[in-house]
Each structure stands twice: as structure tokens, then as C-alpha cells.
Amino acid sequence: MKITGLELFHISIPFAEPYHLSKVYGTRYDAESVILKVHTDQGIVGLGEADPLNPFTEDTCASVIVVTRDMIAPHIIDQDPSDLAGLEYMLDQAVNGNLVARSAVNMALFDIVGKANDIPAHLMLGGRYHDKLPIFRGIGSGSPEEDIVAIERELARGNKCIMIKMGSLPVSDEIKRMIAVKKKYGDRVPFVVDANQGWTVFEALAFVDGIRDYRPDLIEQPIYHKDIEGLKRIKERSPCPLSADESMQNLHDAATLIQEKAVDVFSLKVSKNGGLAKTKKIADVAETFGIKCLMNSMFEFGISQAASLQVGCTLTNLLDFGHAYGSVTRMSDDITDFDQNISPGFVTVPSGPGLGINLKEDKLKKYTKEYLKIGEPAE
Numbered sequence: 326m327k328i329t330g331l332e333l334f335h336i337s338i339p340f341a342e343p344y345h346l347s348k349v350y351g352t353r354y355d356a357e358s359v360i361l362k363v364h365t366d367q368g369i370v371g372l373g374e375a376d377p378l379n380p381f382t383e384d385t386c387a388s389v390i391v392v393t394r395d396m397i398a399p400h401i402i403d404q405d406p407s408d409l410a411g412l413e414y415m416l417d418q419a420v421n422g423n424l425v426a427r428s429a430v431n432m433a434l435f436d437i438v439g440k441a442n443d444i445p446a447h448l449m450l451g452g453r454y455h456d457k458l459p460i461f462r463g464i465g466s467g468s469p470e471e472d473i474v475a476i477e478r479e480l481a482r483g484n485k486c487i488m489i490k491m492g493s494l495p496v497s498d499e500i501k502r503m504i505a506v507k508k509k510y511g512d513r514v515p516f517v518v519d520a521n522q523g524w525t526v527f528e529a530l531a532f533v534d535g536i537r538d539y540r541p542d543l544i545e546q547p548i549y550h551k552d553i554e555g556l557k558r559i560k561e562r563s564p565c566p567l568s569a570d571e572s573m574q575n576l577h578d579a580a581t582l583i584q585e586k587a588v589d590v591f592s593l594k595v596s597k598n599g600g601l602a603k604t605k606k607i608a609d610v611a612e613t614f615g616i617k618c619l620m621n622s623m624f625e626f627g628i629s630q631a632a633s634l635q636v637g638c639t640l641t642n643l644l645d646f647g648h649a650y651g652s653v654t655r656m657s658d659d660i661t662d663f664d665q666n667i668s669p670g671f672v673t674v675p676s677g678p679g680l681g682i683n684l685k686e687d688k689l690k691k692y693t694k695e696y697l698k699i700g701e702p703a704e
């Protein structure tokens with residue numbers, strides 16, 4: 326089997342409702358991704374998805390398209406997609422960084438090989454450990470009253486764990502928000518606080534001091550991603566575990582965070598971490614050092630979510646309270662049928678070949694605002 330060509334589709338789909346994040350990312354109205362089709366001479370088409378969000382990731386949709394065209398496609402066209410490890414290693418040598426573009430290609434290769442051998446991608450990653458995983462839902466930044474309304478809505482949908490976005494209001498207000506939800510829900514509902522780099526170290530320390538008797542189950546990425554010393558100071562003083570998201574992009578980040586004992590949890594995203602193979606590797610290293618993993622997501626559509634689930638279901642060191650497999654339900658629409666795996670509070674691992682999802686061509690066409698063909702993809 327040989328790769329004959331690639332197609333790239335830059336899509337934009339509005340959120341079902343605006344999403345208020347930390348002051349670093351502001352309020353988001355649309356999700357933008359690059360959908361990738363990798364074509365082969367046997368008619369098998371692999372699906373990939375790149376979900377850049379600069380300044381979270383270094384990539385943008387435009388850079389994903391250029392890097393895929395100029396840096397990746399020349400190395401994989403005419404190659405055998407079954408050579409998963411060889412192609413991955415070769416691209417590691419040929420491309421510096423650009424993990425979001427790399428993730429889409431890695432997803433597509435796993436999809437092709439799975440389809441060619443009629444096996445799900447998780448069988449290529451050691452096999453399934455979880456049949457289904459609990460879902461957490463994120464709620465945006467709001468007042469304590471708005472938080473309760475949003476949490477009640479998610480609990481009514483069957484979700485059992487809530488991620489609260491912080492990092493945009495004065496930290497004294499964020500402490501009030503945390504105390505308000507803990508007073509109402511106690512330990513009945515697990516809470517993850519994600520400040521998305523929105524705090525200084527001083528503000529984060531003020532937060533962990535202020536919520537000492539009302540602690541969440543996890544605090545994610547309170548400060549700037551490169552401030553490892555700051556993370557260590559916060560972890561030492563925090564009454565609950567600390568997670569790295571923006572700070573945890575590649576295997577070398579994992580090594581640094583482990584060596585420095587900077588966090589307790591890695592927030593993993595196949596779309597951020599460079600694909601299924603690299604994410605699995607990071608999770609395995611984490612397990613060796615007693616680090617738990619949270620399967621998280623960027624603003625993802627069904628291809629990235631399916632790829633993430635194929636990895637997540639193989640891991641034995643996941644947190645047990647919830648993972649970010651509800652991304653497509655935050656959107657007004659999707660270009661795949663991934664939502665059929667979602668039931669109230671849970672996502673079920675699909676058993677179909679490859680990534681286990683199907684593309685909706687009409688939806689892809691509807692939401693594409695830029696298209697690029699590379700090589701000779703079959704029409």
C-alpha cells in the first residue's frame with residue numbers, strides 16, 4: 326500500500342453558545358480546525374484533524390496547512406502507511422515541532438492501518454482497558470449564580486464531573502465562585518479548576534490559600550506554561566493535585582515536569598501532543614513515575630475526539646472522575662458521527678476499524694472555508 330495524496334479542509338463551526346475562558350484566550354465563538362484526508366492506492370482513506378489554538382499551541386490553521394504541504398507531505402507521499410513507527414521517526418527528524426499538524430497525520434495513518442487490517446486503533450496501542458469512560462463538562466467563567474445554573478444543566482444531562490474555567494476575574498471573585506459551588510455540592514460532584522494560564526504565581530497562591538477548606542479535585546494550568554518553578558511553588562502549597570496542560574506538549578515537557586516534581590497530573594490531548602503514538606508514549610512515561618493522566622481536549626470535532634478515545638481506553642493510569650469527551654456537544658454541529666458514542670455522562674469506545682468514526686461529507690463541504698489538494702488523492 327502507498328500514500329498517493331492528501332486533502333486539507335480548513336473548517337469553521339460556531340459553538341452552540343459562546344465559551345468564556347481565561348483572560349489569555351478570551352471568549353470564543355467558533356472552533357476552527359483543519360481536517361485531513363490521506364489517500365492510498367488501495368482506496369483506503371485515513372482521517373485526521375488538527376485543532377490549533379494559538380497562543381495555547383504554537384500552530385494556527387494556516388501554519389498547519391503550510392507545514393503539512395511543505396514539510397510533511399513530501400516525506401509521506403509514495404510511502405507505505407503501515408510503516409507507522411518508521412514514518413513517525415522520519416518526520417521527527419524532518420519537522421521541528423508543529424505537533425498539531427503532526428497529530429492530524431498520525432491520526433490518519435492509524436486510521437488507514439486500522440481500516441486495512443479491520444481492527445480498531447486501540448489494538449495497535451496495546452488493546453482496550455476501558456470499555457467506556459466518564460465525561461467531564463467544562464463551564465465557562467461566570468458569576469456564582471451563573472455557575473450554579475450551568476452546573477445544574479450539565480448534571481441534568483447526566484454529566485458527573487465539572488471543569489470550571491477561571492483566570493479571567495479578580496482572584497478574590499474566583500475564590501468566591503469555588504466556595505459557592507463547594508458549599509452547594511460538597512464532595513458529591515468532582516470539580517476541576519482550569520485557569521488556562523490566567524493567573525500569576527501570586528494570584529494562584531492566593532487562590533489555593535483561599536479555597537483551602539473548599540478544595541476542588543484538581544487545579545489545571547494556573548500559570549504561564551514555561552514557569553516550571555512557579556508550578557512547583559503552587560504544587561507545594563496546593564491542598565489538591567495540580568495538572569499541567571499548556572506546559573505538557575511533548576515528551577521532553579513530560580521529562581522536565583517529572584524531574585522537577587512540578588505537577589501530579591498530565592492533561593493529555595492527542596491533538597496537542599502530536600498524535601496517538603506520542604500521547605501513548607507520554608502516558609506510559611507518566612505511569613512509570615506515578616503521574617495520573619486526564620484525557621482532555623482542545624476545541625475538537627469527532628476525528629480528534631475518536632483518536633483521543635482510542636488512546637484513552639488503553640491507559641491504566643487515568644483519573645477516575647471524568648475526561649473531555651463531550652467536545653462535539655459544545656459545538657453547533659460536527660463533521661462526523663462521533664456523538665453516537667456519547668450517552669449521558671459516558672462515552673463508549675467504538676469497535677469499528679481505525680479511529681471508529683465516519684465522516685459526514687455534506688457537513689465537511691458545508692463548513693469548509695479553504696481547501697488544498699496535495700499529490701494525487703483519488704476523488
Ligand SMILES: [Mg+2]
Nearest residue numbers: 519545546570
Ligand atoms: Mg486546560
